[in-house]
Amino acid sequence: MNDGIALALRALHRGERNLAGKLERVADRHRAEHEIHHVATDLAGWSREHVRRIAATAADREVDLTGPAEAGDASDAVFAPHGNRSIAETTDALDPGLLLLRDLRELHLSATANSLHWEMLAQLAQAAKDPALLSLASACHPRTLRQTRWTNTMIKTMSPQVLTSL
DSSP states (O other): OOHHHHHHHHHHHHHHHHHHHHHHHHHHHTTTSHHHHHHHHHHHHHHHHHHHHHHHHHHHTTOOSSSOOOTTOOGGGGGSOOSSOOHHHHHTTTOHHHHHHHHHHHHHHHHHHHHHHHHHHHHHHHHHTOHHHHHHHHHHHHHHHHHHHHHHHHHHHHHHHHHHTO
16 A cells, blocks of 8 residues: 555545535534525535545555544644734634635635645556546545635635725
8 A cells, every 4th residue: 555645545534524624614604694604515515525435445445544644744734723813813703704704715725725635646546557546536626626716706705895894
């Protein structure tokens, strides 16, 4: 078993699980924003499906996804809170619009990180001539790209409204 494959599967499993949880929390937190609530709920379902597919692939390869992160695995760094607190993070209790922008930013960063991991897995699958891994990446990556496009579109749509009203 290639350690790189195990590392990529672990990073994707953690990242997709993390994104599904964030999408569910955002959907719940912003119930009044119907598009945010409904689309985030649907996108969380996509990430949960990715988690199941990654777990099945990992099980076929005897990769333990519950173990500790590999040495040198920096994938969790993408999901850690940022060191510098933004205006939105310091005033989110007061301004729901800023909270929404912060949430959308975090979703976008998480989805983008997952997209990069899917791309790395696809490249690894091609190099290893592994059709099962390539099939997994080919099936899941387009949905992750759709998640990033949605978050980007929502940021473009919401930021002028929110930021001009401050």
